[in-house]
Amino acid sequence: MHGAVIHGTRDVRFEERPDPTIEKPTDAVVRTVAACVCGSDLWRYRGIQQVTTPTPIGHEYVGVVEAVGADVETVDVGDFVVGGFLTSDNTCAVCRAGMQSHCLHGTGYDGCQAELIRVQNADGTLVATPGHPDDDQVPSLLALSDVMCTGWHAAVSAGVRPGSTVVVVGDGAVGLSGVLAAAELGAERIVAMSRHADRQAVARAFGATDIVAERGDDGVGQVLELTGGIGADAVLECVGTEDSVDQALRSARPGGTVGWVGVPHVGEIAQQHMFWRNVGLRGGPAPVRAYLDDLVRKVLDRSIDPGRVFDLTLPLSEVAEGYAAMDERRAIKTLLVP
Amino acid sequence: MHGAVIHGTRDVRFEERPDPTIEKPTDAVVRTVAACVCGSDLWRYRGIQQVTTPTPIGHEYVGVVEAVGADVETVDVGDFVVGGFLTSDNTCAVCRAGMQSHCLHGTGYDGCQAELIRVQNADGTLVATPGHPDDDQVPSLLALSDVMCTGWHAAVSAGVRPGSTVVVVGDGAVGLSGVLAAAELGAERIVAMSRHADRQAVARAFGATDIVAERGDDGVGQVLELTGGIGADAVLECVGTEDSVDQALRSARPGGTVGWVGVPHVGEIAQQHMFWRNVGLRGGPAPVRAYLDDLVRKVLDRSIDPGRVFDLTLPLSEVAEGYAAMDERRAIKTLLVP
Incomplete structure (x- = not known):
């Protein structure tokens, strides 16, 4: 599969990377329907935060579940899912207090501006929509993964x-x-x-x-x-x-x-x-999982339309241009479609 | 009348001072029933905060109203009253938002470790008890004025x-x-x-x-x-x-x-x-007036007893010893009785 890798200041490349696989029984693999570029990605893009080694990048996505580990119970292959910018088990003491962004067993991602994404802690991270959403709702669901x-x-x-x-x-x-x-x-x-x-x-x-x-x-x-x-x-x-x-x-x-x-x-x-x-x-970092159920419902019943923040849509393969457009303030936020 | 004046580091004196009078129609004069020494008074007593000129000191009191200005409506001569460590009109936009400690027309005091106290903004500052409290309730009512x-x-x-x-x-x-x-x-x-x-x-x-x-x-x-x-x-x-x-x-x-x-x-x-x-x-500084009604009621119905923090009672004339006892941690908090 292909995904974005940041090599250094203003150097994001769309490269071939190994397909992610189920490594733990609590993992899922998601085929990306849409991803995007975050304002916080620009800290590295602009060199304010240094990149010392080529690093897969991106932490916002919606997609369809491609595979699940043996212990995953709440999402199934074929489900359309939204996940937050950090993973959480949603069962530890911190998650139970509503602060899933500080989950005692939470993780980040190995690059979500990619065709396939490995999601750890799938049960505690992903929220499946009932059926697949309409195409015009995808940007708003994607916006829930972070902004x-x-x-x-x-x-x-x-x-x-x-x-x-x-x-x-x-x-x-x-x-x-x-x-x-x-x-x-x-x-x-x-x-x-x-x-x-x-x-x-x-x-x-x-x-x-x-x-x-x-x-x-x-x-x-x-x-x-x-x-x-x-x-x-x-x-x-x-x-x-x-x-x-x-x-x-x-x-x-x-x-x-x-x-x-x-x-x-x-x-x-x-x-x-x-x-x-x-x-x-x-x-601090938003506990996305705490808000997802409510906000997914609000998007699906069309009472909110947070996807309006996307004003540029590009093929995922043009991710570098997506960064440049945001860096140069030609775009508020770039949506990427594989 | 007599009251405490701080002259410098570890130098608090009980001195003759002019009787306070009604200067504005919204003033009251209160005859002190009990006053006390605050941990924050110790910053000056210890010289951490410098005293450049002899200054009347103290900002906690309960007492009986001795005189009121023409515009004062909610308290009367003879009422037993509690007031917070800052005065407030309780009507400005900040007070209405519940932050009376930042009242747009608020003031401090000219020394409450004294026999008589001028209270500005009397209506917005003082809360009168229904009748006079029992003697054993006085320390708890006094505790409401700050701690x-x-x-x-x-x-x-x-x-x-x-x-x-x-x-x-x-x-x-x-x-x-x-x-x-x-x-x-x-x-x-x-x-x-x-x-x-x-x-x-x-x-x-x-x-x-x-x-x-x-x-x-x-x-x-x-x-x-x-x-x-x-x-x-x-x-x-x-x-x-x-x-x-x-x-x-x-x-x-x-x-x-x-x-x-x-x-x-x-x-x-x-x-x-x-x-x-x-x-x-x-x-930040507590909006005492926002909490007084509720807490006065709790003290009077004996559901709370905050006066237990006073472990030393002295005549007001021995105010200097009251400071020394707190400074040397021989007392948690000193209550002073004229």
Whole structure:
């Protein structure tokens, strides 16, 4: 089979790789229906995170089960499945507490931008849809394997509830998904921080009530103006830079909470914006499995359409162009079809 | 009248001061029934926070209203009242969001370790008891003006709920109050970190199910052993040093939350224990007014007895000895009676 391998900065190649096989009785092998490129993949693509050896890449997928190990009980060959960006047994103490992204027996993947994927902990990771979805639902189901659940986790971590005032920092696919999550969780007012017309349009479609294009002090000033001078109940931090975390903390009202899901590249957390303002900071890698059942249902009954974050579709063999388009901000998020 | 004035390191004097008067129509003057010394007062007493000019000190009190301004409506001359360590109007947007400690029109006090106290924002700050309480209830009502509400805020910020496993870092009056708060909020297991037999005894009386005397790595190890290897759902950080915040973050399970209320003297927050473990950090100065109605009722119906944290009672005139006893750890918390 073929799959994407990252060799170094701006060097992703579509190569022949060995077919994955069932190595453990809890494994499944999935034939990819769609995969995609994640904002976090760009850290390596851009050389910010170094690649020391050629590495299969990708951690988002939907597909059809091709084979299962002897102990797999909840999915069968032929099922259409969604899996999160990390595997989990969904039975350990941490999983039972709802934090499957920290499963005591969890694993990553050996590259999901590929024609076939080995999924460890298949029972605790994969969710099968009832029957096969319509073609137009595939992007939205694919979005659940990372960005939509990550945006959802930001909103849950920030404590969004009916009536909340919410600010979303970051207009990438995760930030846009956060807007959709906040709307689904009943937020009354959703301020999307975005400077790009195409992303502003998606944010509006997902439920943003206000757009703020300014950043830094000006951005915070705009947020205060929109929130009666006090800041937002909940802020979704979907970038991960020191500036964006700082801006998020300053956008929360006293007693508010920042839900952070952008992989942090932060020297120091600005604690002066936390304790003395009673602003909380919660979040981390999303426990996708905890949210999948609910969100798969919402996609299948067409109450949410998170697949709108994909604005470029390419053959999997053109994965390198998929990275380049996102790196150069020609695309919000690239969908790849084998 | 007389009151405590701090002149410098380990120099608190009981001095004659002008009687406070009604300066604004929203003021009240309260004749002190009991006041006390706060762990946070010790920062100045110990010279960690510098005193540049003689300053009236103290921010915890219960008393009887002596005079009210023309606009005061909810308390009357003769009422027995409790007030929090900051004043609040209880009507601004921040107060309405439940964060009265950040009231847009809030103030501090001009020294509450005194015979008479001027309380600004009287309506939004003071809660009157129905009739005068029994003498033995006075310490518990006094505890509500700071430590008990601060412990409560730690528990609320950490998300303690029925069935929670809780760790409390710090065995001062706030930490012990945190144990009581966690028990009241339905925690199933409460681990108190304490090395002192007298404080352990209060912690047990307040509902601690386990005591851990170790600190640092050993303390975290003990907590993990007591929590099935994963850490606690909620951790109450009631000290404020870098070591204690670090220990608190490491004691939380993935997805758990640390409620911090110890005034932080922290160089840098150990974010590696946050994002990559999905551990949250929330808290700050307690919004006492938000909790007072509920907790006054609980004290008066004798369902909680937070006044047990006072283990030394002195005449107000001996306030200097009250500081010394706490500084030298001869007392957990000193109650002062005019």
